[in-house]
Amino acid sequence: MAYSDKVLDHYNHPRNVGSMDKSDPNVGTGMVGAPECGDVMKLQVKVNPETGVIEDAKFKTFGCGSAIASSSLATEWLRGKTVDEALQIKNTDIVNELSLPPVKIHCSVLAEDAIKAAISDYKGKTGAGKTAETAAAV
Amino acid sequence: MPSPSKDYFEFFGLQRRLVVDAEVLQRRFYELSRQWHPDRFGRRPVEEQNEALEATSVLNDGYRTLRDPMKRAMYVLAQEGFPIGEQRSKNVPPELLEEVFELNMMLEEIRSGDESQRHELESAGKHFLEMRAEIDGHLEGLFQRYDAAAPESESAKQALQEIRNALNKRRYIENLVRDVDRALNAELKPEQREL
Numbered sequence: 001m002a003y004s005d006k007v008l009d010h011y012n013h014p015r016n017v018g019s020m021d022k023s024d025p026n027v028g029t030g031m032v033g034a035p036e037c038g039d040v041m042k043l044q045v046k047v048n049p050e051t052g053v054i055e056d057a058k059f060k061t062f063g064c065g066s067a068i069a070s071s072s073l074a075t076e077w078l079r080g081k082t083v084d085e086a087l088q089i090k091n092t093d094i095v096n097e098l099s100l101p102p103v104k105i106h107c108s109v110l111a112e113d114a115i116k117a118a119i120s121d122y123k124g125k126t127g128a129g130k131t132a133e134t135a136a137a138v
Numbered sequence: 139m140p141s142p143s144k145d146y147f148e149f150f151g152l153q154r155r156l157v158v159d160a161e162v163l164q165r166r167f168y169e170l171s172r173q174w175h176p177d178r179f180g181r182r183p184v185e186e187q188n189e190a191l192e193a194t195s196v197l198n199d200g201y202r203t204l205r206d207p208m209k210r211a212m213y214v215l216a217q218e219g220f221p222i223g224e225q226r227s228k229n230v231p232p233e234l235l236e237e238v239f240e241l242n243m244m245l246e247e248i249r250s251g252d253e254s255q256r257h258e259l260e261s262a263g264k265h266f267l268e269m270r271a272e273i274d275g276h277l278e279g280l281f282q283r284y285d286a287a288a289p290e291s292e293s294a295k296q297a298l299q300e301i302r303n304a305l306n307k308r309r310y311i312e313n314l315v316r317d318v319d320r321a322l323n324a325e326l327k328p329e330q331r332e333l
Binding site for chain 1: 230232236239242243246309310313
């Protein structure tokens with residue numbers, strides 16, 4: 001199977017790998033996993049409470065190259081977006097950008113779940129957008 | 139001859155149980171292999187020949203599935219509406235993800251070290267094998283619990299749910315065991331890892 005250059009690029013040079021303080025009230029953490037392939041993905045966002053803009057995003061993924069590329073791309077996209085804009089990111093956007101083959105679509109689903117989980121965690125901390133949080137919970 | 143069932147348990151004439159007697163299963167496999175052997179259908183009508191071919195394929199797939207306790211459990215889970223391949227994160231206990239994440243972090247740290255880390259890597263590998271053995275023991279008990287429960291009952295469903303959780307955890311531990319092995323043998327460079 002051939003992989004797109006973009007997947008290889010993110011796999012070989014993942015962006016924004018790392019971790020932020022989970023207990024920081026401005027940091028939302030999403031931890032998701034896909035047991036069938038043994039992947040586990042942690043994605044964090046740091047939100048400016050004044051503007052609602054995501055100022056930083058970090059990830060750490062243990063899994064296949066497509067899962068790493070999907071979460072790496074997600075952190076790139078998250079930076080500079082508002083929380084509400086971030087919730088608009090769909091797994092299909094990731095599939096298209098990375099030209100993921102059908103068997104790897106679940107990796108992009110995992111990344112979308114991670115974004116939603118991280119934002120849901122942030123919203124839970126601020127107590128804001130409780131209803132949106134429930135809707136977005138994965 | 140009646141059309142062969144596509145349900146593996148029915149095909150093998152076994153009760154739907156998670157604990158299966160390996161000897162009985164093997165005996166049934168040999169009997170059915172003889173019964174459906176293509177050579178016996180050489181002079182039969184085409185429909186019967188095709189049926190025999192299909193039966194042989196169900197027979198082989200079924201044997202491969204039923205003789206492996208984990209594959210057998212996954213087969214029953216899928217049949218009972220708990221497919222292992224179509225879960226999303228909400229089906230996975232968050233504590234499990236945390237635990238697996240931490241174990242992976244530990245492994246990565248050890249692996250990025252030099253040869254002096256070898257000993258630590260070996261003991262991590264041993265730890266993962268122990269965890270797997272513990273899960274297998276736990277699964278044993280759950281299999282018996284499922285078999286003892288009335289079909290479709292609440293307690294049967296409860297057991298299946300717990301079996302799925304245990305199999306999820308087992309899958310993660312399997313990967314860790316494999317990663318330790320690879321690191322110890324250094325057979326595969328990271329870029330050769332399946333993308």
